[in-house]
Amino acid sequence: MKNIALDSILQLILSLNYVDTKRLNSSVKQKLDSDIVGKVIAEREDIVSECPHCHSPEFVKHGVTAKGIQRYRCKECKKTFCSLTKTPLYKMRKQDKWLSYVSMMWDGITLRKIAKTLNISLRTAFFWRH
Ligand SMILES: [Zn+2]
Structure with a gap:
């Protein structure tokens, strides 16, 4: 999802009343609980500590994948990777x-x-x- 869409949603939330905000909160919680893959990806992003190709700890953020997953570029081997690279979930x-x-x-x-x-x-x- 593009950040523009997220910004629009966040802007719209400000106009909701208390009851609708609680309903939205419940829907968001439900979505978070059902998105197991998203949870796994988010948790993996928190622990990315080295390049999966050469194991160098020197890497920088390098945009996001088509699925919105953070991509990185290794300063050592120059290859790009994301938190799922070299896992069964990649591609x-x-x-x-x-x-x-x-x-x-x-x-x-x-x-x-x-x-x-x-x-x-x-x-x-x-x-x-x-
Ligand atoms: Zn590398």
């Missing part, structure tokens, strides 16, 4: 489903059942296991 299109997938795998549910529940192909379910 994964179905990130939200992947976390549910992992949870079901821990519960010992079969790949076939997981694929059906998450509406992903058996091939994807098989690929993710690796």
